[in-house]
Amino acid sequence: MxxxxxxxxxxxxxxxxxxxxxxxxxxxxxxxxxxxxxxxxxxxxxxxxxxxxxxxxxxxxxxxxxHYQDTSDVSMINKFGWEKPVKVSQETMDVIDASERVSEMTNGAFDITMGVLGRVWHFTKDDKGEFIPPSEDDVKKLLPLVDYRRIIIDRDSSTVKFAKDGMRINLxxxxxxxxxxxxxxxxxxxxxxxxxxxAGGDMFVFQEDGNAPRKIGIQHPRKKDRVIGTVEIANGAVSTSGDYERFFIKNSIRYHHIINTKTGFPAVGTQAVTIVANDGMIADAISTAVFIMGTEDGMKFIEDLPEVEGLIIDANGNITVSSGLKGRLSLISEIVF
Incomplete structure (x- = not known):
């Protein structure tokens, strides 16, 4: 948010x-x-x-x-994609195509096939399951189905198919x-x-050229209705991924919805990531990927991308800011985590 x-x-x-x-x-x-x-x-x-x-x-x-809509393209892919190519809209094709590009860029840190892990992880009432962590064995059984390279896309016919039975996607x-x-x-x-x-953690600001930028507050990941600072945005997207939106606590451990695609469990080491970019879809995906990658690898990734800036808050509350964002960011002088 x-x-x-x-x-x-x-x-x-x-x-x-x-x-x-x-x-x-x-x-x-x-x-x-x-x-x-x-x-x-x-x-x-x-x-x-x-x-x-x-x-x-x-x-x-x-x-x-x-995937919560029973008749959506995503639900149809999840229901029938293992047995036949599923015809989808151009919009769905565009998002899946972009997802694969980000997956390749991040070496699989971002992977929409982690949707299969929704069978054992539940974070909202719409997930229709208990708010308890699954066993390691239950997770390990599903990990072979997490692989974006096993999505078969036919752009000419606008169809999507899975290479393996049991796969699911979540966009x-x-x-x-x-x-x-x-x-x-x-x-x-x-x-x-x-x-x-x-909308939640995603925002797009637009205005005519020459107007003063907007000041957008970045939410404190541990104190609701408080911010850690503001970032100036004239035109473009701001996307934040955090461990505070959809989560549950069990035995004093916070389990959140941003799943590490390699382990099948919530990513550790990060509280929140905010990405500023020209493209809203890419900003959203990169904020998720960087959250999973962690501060060191995530910030290196951000710095290597053109026209993308970011801020990472690690598990201890340390804030790391990309070089191009520092001049547009105003942090509160005393931030308590």
């Missing part, structure tokens, strides 16, 4: 002054989280129509990409960033030129 505050109502509006006229915030419950669309302009009806278009696009794409580490960016595209088509779309 990125902004300092988030409204807990299913749908609401908030009107406040804006440099170009007015700024209106709309909220709606989608993708298992509160989605905020904040838009600026001088015509309230245009803003309202644009927000509706953004929410409609989010709802449409959620129906394609969520949770990349789809939300993609959907948020697509919502921005839908909003822009309605004539709105400035705003923020915010």
């Amino acid at each position: 990125l902004l300092v505050s988030i409204l807990r109502k299913k749908q609401s509006t908030e009107l406040k002054p804006f440099s170009a006229g007015i700024e209106i915030k709309y909220t709606r419950l989608l993708m298992g989280t509160v989605v905020e669309i904040t838009l600026g302009g001088d015509n309230e009806q245009v803003i309202k129509d644009a927000a509706a278009a953004g929410f409609d696009e989010i709802a449409r794409l959620e129906k394609l990409l969520s 949770g580490g990349i789809a939300k960033g993609y959907i948020v960016a697509k919502a921005v595209d839908a909003i822009k088509k309605k004539g709105v030129k400035s705003g923020i779309v915010h």
Whole structure:
């Protein structure tokens, strides 16, 4: 979660002054989280129509990409992909294709086939299971099914198939960033030129060139409703992966939803990662990958990527910032973890 505050109502509006006229915030419950669309302009009806278009696009794409939706492309792949090629939408193909590229870049730290581990790990009521850690034996039985290289993609026919029976995918580490960016595209088509779309840990800021950047709060991973600092964003995506959103504690151990694809257990050594990039989908996937990679390897990876910056908070609360982000980041002088 990125902004300092988030409204807990299913749908609401908030009107406040804006440099170009007015700024209106709309909220709606989608993708298992509160989605905020904040838009600026001088015509309230245009803003309202644009927000509706953004929410409609989010709802449409959620129906394609969520494994919680029984008829989604992802659910169809998981049900039938082991026996035959499954026809999917261009949007689903684009996300899976990008997922494979990030998997290759990160040597498998990011891998959508970790979805099979959802059979033994449960972090929300929608997962329909107990909030208890599985046995090592149960996890080890599933690890041979975690391998992005065993996804068979036919781009010409827009089909996806698994090379091995029992495989499953989960686009949770990349789809939300993609959907948020697509919502921005839908909003822009309605004539709105400035705003923020915010969904859980993913955000996209957009405005006309020359406007002052927005200051975006980065949430404290251990103190709800507090921030560790702010980052200035004029145009682009901000994605945060943290161990504090979906987790349970058992025997004083925190078990969270960001799974190390090599061990099958929650990644250790990191509390949160924030990535700033031009592409929302890539920012989302990289924040997940870097969380798993850890501070040393993760920061080296960030520094090697063009137009990508990041911040990593390790298990002890130490903060490491990429070279290109330091001039845009303001940290609170005394941060207590």
